[in-house]
Amino acid sequence: MSNSSPLSTRSNAASDLATPSLSTPESISLTPTNKREQILWGAMQIFLHHGYASTSMDRVAAEAGVSKQTIYSHFQDKEGLFTALIERVTIDRLQSELPAQPFQGEPVVVMRRLAETFLAKMDDPEYLAFIRLVIAESARFPELAQLYGKTVLQYAYSSLGAYFEQHPELQIADAEATARIFFGTLSSFVLAQELLQGKHTMPMAKDRLINSLLHCILRNVV
Amino acid sequence: MSNSSPLSTRSNAASDLATPSLSTPESISLTPTNKREQILWGAMQIFLHHGYASTSMDRVAAEAGVSKQTIYSHFQDKEGLFTALIERVTIDRLQSELPAQPFQGEPVVVMRRLAETFLAKMDDPEYLAFIRLVIAESARFPELAQLYGKTVLQYAYSSLGAYFEQHPELQIADAEATARIFFGTLSSFVLAQELLQGKHTMPMAKDRLINSLLHCILRNVV
């Protein structure tokens, strides 16, 4: 239950006010926005670790350091709180992707760096918990799963696809399909190794996968 | 709530006795094994569609056509029932994979057929629900996620990897890593298109992906 979360929804300047241990006396007038952030932060801790159905509003209130009724004054119900949380984290995640992809240099270097950066980001336990939660609730909240897909995934596919199309020397016939091969291979590797515990039963070094992947896609270069 | 499930746990000859509409009067002595199958079948319907935490033992009992206490006489508790169900479906799934991979003929034909067969199997709504459930509960039941990984995934990787090693003319440097590229690309495609609703926001024909995938892996043949 660390406060220094990479998925933190408290990215504004007043974020330290949300820490329960610092105590937020009523004499200090907190803006409604900060209380809302505080609730979202607490909700993230509980929802990510226990899933939607197993998360109680009581535990969220306790984790956020507010009363249950305060939650219901900011969000309509449990579904509303969950929806707001997933939307928020999805947007945060997309924005964290934006500046991190330079796409400059030799294609082999660019692609390897992209693969390693992608794997490093996905290997974060909290982000894995977020992915698991979106997949887990994709039946109950299909619109949230769709939001994640059409923002984060779509952005990744489009960016790499555009890069392929700007480099005809790579001789890639179908840019978007090849981009899906790239990210699909890497993401399913993390899913298999981390969520499905494959690292214990069928371990494989990341470099082996990356080498073969670059060998396949950049066959005329490597 | 169809009874003709591809994931049916009722593969024995007495399976029709488990249908509630046929009524199972107490005058007919059902063996304990059949009651157990009946319970597992009902549990599958509810767990797959609602997840672990949102599934109540009352609904399982109603779906299975037995009383709640009957469930507790066959399984220790809710976790025991869930564990038995996932283990059962995983084994069934593995056995359904066994005879379905001939690996005979021209490599291009074999690989394309393998890809199409794999996509067709994964596109089944009930199997997607099963995958979603295993991923969703991979934190609460890591041993079940591990079981699925080390049986179904391991078998797929090993089979294709062995095929690659038996065909040196394909010039595949790392057989197992390339097998992961193959299945990883296809499985993440289904996850993105079906679970994350990508088919609505970023549609792509299966053939495009398969063509590019075969083009990458069998570059010296295609």
Add this chain to the structure above:
DNA sequence: GTCTATATCTAGATAGAC
């Protein structure tokens, strides 16, 4: 073994004081 009935607990959501 199987059923009906029940004990006990916890959930989401609300009422009313301040």
Add this chain to the structure above:
DNA sequence: GTCTATCTAGATATAGAC
């Protein structure tokens, strides 16, 4: 807006008859 206290429904698991 925020808190404490509470209502009501539904959950797991068990007791006891047949």
